[in-house]
Amino acid sequence: DAGVIQSPRHEVTEMGQEVTLRCKPISGHDYLFWYRQTMMRGLELLIYFNNNVPIDDSGMPEDRFSAKMPNASFSTLKIQPSEPRDSAVYFCASMSEYTEAFFGQGTRLTVV
Amino acid sequence: GDSVTQMEGPVTLSEEAFLTINCTYTATGYPSLFWYVQYPGEGLQLLLKATKADDKGSNKGFEATYRKETTSFHLEKGSVQVSDSAVYFCALRRIQGAQKLVFGQGTRLTINP
Numbered sequence: 422d423a424g425v426i427q428s429p430r431h432e433v434t435e436m437g438q439e440v441t442l443r444c445k446p447i448s449g450h451d452y453l454f455w456y457r458q459t460m461m462r463g464l465e466l467l468i469y470f471n472n473n474v475p476i477d478d479s480g481m482p483e484d485r486f487s488a489k490m491p492n493a494s495f496s497t498l499k500i501q502p503s504e505p506r507d508s509a510v511y512f513c514a515s516m517s518e519y520t521e522a523f524f525g526q527g528t529r530l531t532v533v
Numbered sequence: 534g535d536s537v538t539q540m541e542g543p544v545t546l547s548e549e550a551f552l553t554i555n556c557t558y559t560a561t562g563y564p565s566l567f568w569y570v571q572y573p574g575e576g577l578q579l580l581l582k583a584t585k586a587d588d589k590g591s592n593k594g595f596e597a598t599y600r601k602e603t604t605s606f607h608l609e610k611g612s613v614q615v616s617d618s619a620v621y622f623c624a625l626r627r628i629q630g631a632q633k634l635v636f637g638q639g640t641r642l643t644i645n646p
Contacts, residue, residue: 463639464577466634469634512576514634518632521579524577524578526575527576
């Protein structure tokens with residue numbers, strides 16, 4: 422397996438634009454997590470899914486953020502409209518009941 | 534709720550020094566415990582884990598023992614190398630119920646030659 426795949430690796434966008442981050446989890450994993458990492462706040466859990474269903478979205482900062490998992494092999498995190506304070510590295514991770522969590526390489530988002 | 538607390542960083546050591554990074558947790562029941570490492574520009578990767586009390590996880594010369602009585606999982610290495618420079622995260626995961634993975638704030642480690 423190629424591991425957790427995130428795209429794009431880098432994204433630069435202007436304030437107010439919509440941004441969509443993508444994640445392909447490892448096949449067979451039924452948990453998927455979205456994290457945000459910044460120098461100031463460290464690693465924050467935004468939302469996680471189990472069997473494609475959102476279980477806990479209490480970490481989503483505000484209504485501008487939304488996440489979906491339409492099937493077991495794909496998830497998106499959308500920010501609309503984006504703001505400079507959303508600049509961060511966004512990580513996706515997947516796991517099963519019997520494995521540890523595996524992380525993607527992350528998407529570095531810069532909102533100017 | 535569940536939480537993980539790590540020692541404040543950054544930590545700077547000389548090569549071959551002894552390393553300890555403290556980690557304590559608060560959780561309902563007996564979670565599984567993990568140490569993850571993040572090298573520059575990369576995602577987190579599992580370093581070691583322990584699934585029950587008194588278990589010792591080990592990998593690449595690093596060790597951590599699951600101490601239920603002190604709710605701790607401190608990371609240790611007897612002789613660090615420059616290549617160990619990275620950010621280290623302690624994490625927990627419940628064994629039953631919601632399988633939420635909770636991380637500490639991370640500790641940045643720099644090893645000088």
